Amino acid sequence: MGFVFILAAAFLIGSGSACGFSINGSNKFEARFAKVGKDFVEDRFRFTILIEPLRLGFRYDIAHPSDLNPITNTDSIYEGITKKYISCSISDFTLEIGIVLDLFEDDKLKLDKVIEGVHLIYNGKYLSFNALSGRAAWDNKNLVKGGEIKGKIKFISLGGDYLKYESLLGIGELSSFCGEINTKIAGIAGEYAESHPWGKMPGYARYITGNISLYNKNLVFEWKKYTRFLWRTSRAQYNNPPWGVREPEWYLLAQHPYIINPDDEQGYRVGMNLSLPSDFLAELDYAYSSNSEKTRKLNEFYFKLERDFNESNFQSVFNLRKTRIQTSYTGIIATDIRVFGGTFLTLELEGERNKDLKLNNYYALTEINYKGLLGFG
Numbered sequence: 001m002g003f004v005f006i007l008a009a010a011f012l013i014g015s016g017s018a019c020g021f022s023i024n025g026s027n028k029f030e031a032r033f034a035k036v037g038k039d040f041v042e043d044r045f046r047f048t049i050l051i052e053p054l055r056l057g058f059r060y061d062i063a064h065p066s067d068l069n070p071i072t073n074t075d076s077i078y079e080g081i082t083k084k085y086i087s088c089s090i091s092d093f094t095l096e097i098g099i100v101l102d103l104f105e106d107d108k109l110k111l112d113k114v115i116e117g118v119h120l121i122y123n124g125k126y127l128s129f130n131a132l133s134g135r136a137a138w139d140n141k142n143l144v145k146g147g148e149i150k151g152k153i154k155f156i157s158l159g160g161d162y163l164k165y166e167s168l169l170g171i172g173e174l175s176s177f178c179g180e181i182n183t184k185i186a187g188i189a190g191e192y193a194e195s196h197p198w199g200k201m202p203g204y205a206r207y208i209t210g211n212i213s214l215y216n217k218n219l220v221f222e223w224k225k226y227t228r229f230l231w232r233t234s235r236a237q238y239n240n241p242p243w244g245v246r247e248p249e250w251y252l253l254a255q256h257p258y259i260i261n262p263d264d265e266q267g268y269r270v271g272m273n274l275s276l277p278s279d280f281l282a283e284l285d286y287a288y289s290s291n292s293e294k295t296r297k298l299n300e301f302y303f304k305l306e307r308d309f310n311e312s313n314f315q316s317v318f319n320l321r322k323t324r325i326q327t328s329y330t331g332i333i334a335t336d337i338r339v340f341g342g343t344f345l346t347l348e349l350e351g352e353r354n355k356d357l358k359l360n361n362y363y364a365l366t367e368i369n370y371k372g373l374l375g376f377g
Contacts, residue, residue, distance in 0.1 A: 008375045020052030053090050059083040083114065094121040100132050115144050127151050139233055142167040146174075155182050165238060170198030174231060174238065176205075186212045195231045203228035203263070216275040223268045230263030237262075264291045267298075281306045297324050311338045327355040342371035 010026040025047040032040040041062070048057040061082045085098030100119030117134015131147035143166040150159030157180045165172040176193035188210040195203040209222045231238045267289030274282045285302040301320040306313070317332035334348040350363040367377030 010373050022050045024048050053088050055087045092122055092124050100134055172197045195229055197231055205229045218273040220271045225266040261291045279307055329353045344369050
């Protein structure tokens with residue numbers, strides 16, 4: 001149990017688009033004071049200077065301590081410049097030096113994985129590619145290099161990527177091939193990947209997704225199957241595979257979510273987006289998942305109703321998750337209301353009932369925000 005305080009602010013300074021010069025930044029301060037568990041203080045400051053065609057940026061972090069790292073299962077206390085980079089964009093080419101790649105970053109989990117090195121990007125009309133080489137900033141400075149290439153002709157695109165990881169333990173490789181066909185009313189895409197970790201059997205991943213648009217309806221389908229696909233070191237995970245199971249827009253601090261197993265997981269998802277009268281949008285999803293050993297199963301039903309009006313927004317969500325040992329219900333109501341001028345009031349309410357554990361969790365947020373520059377909640 002505890003109290004969370006969040007204060008965020010952003011600023012923007014520009015001298016006109018003719019010279020292509022601007023300065024922008026943001027600062028977020030978060031503190032948690034808990035009767036049970038750990039106190040926590042974090043401050044994150046981002047700063048960027050744009051002098052076309054150059055962009056310079058850095059990020060300064062203070063965390064005492066950070067939240068429990070889900071991979072290392074230990075606290076990580078840090079303070080200092082955690083990101084710094086310079087990039088140059090000319091025509092279809094971009095060269096980045098410094099923080100060249102965020103494998104993924106999750107602020108809620110305080111999980112940050114980046115590569116420091118050189119990154120070359122080309123985005124053309126029919127062809128795009130990128131190549132990188134650098135050190136894994138949060139994984140003992142081990143060497144990571146690879147590239148990706150994609151080609152597109154009309155409504156058909158094909159591509160592939162390759163990643164090589166070198167450490168004291170050995171060399172690991174990850175490669176994949178993907179294809180996509182997209183028309184105005186329908187589309188289908190698929191991906192096949194292989195992982196070859198050092199000293200282990202190779203792994204495989206298969207993923208297919210499709211959609212059909214008819215009048216005011218959009219139907220979607222996803223299927224996946226992973227076999228020994230997990231590629232992880234003691235500090236980082238390098239494959240972040242796609243998945244169809246819906247994650248809620250907000251998270252209860254004590255919620256018991258279903259965490260996918262990227263090593264052995266298989267399942268599917270079907271869904272429909274529907275435009276209703278009076279500017280209402282409805283979303284309906286059903287997903288099923290299980291791992292290969294059949295020791296864990298998930299059935300999930302997800303429904304969302306949303307409406308935009310006068311620059312304001314209202315959302316209502318219902319989520320049912322049923323595993324082999326637990327059943328939980330989650331309800332969410334959220335709204336952004338324009339009070340006056342550029343000032344918005346945000347209200348969020350979330351509640352979860354875990355039927356089998358007989359637990360109730362609640363979450364509420366109130367925030368005032370002015371033009372995205374200053375927020376207090």
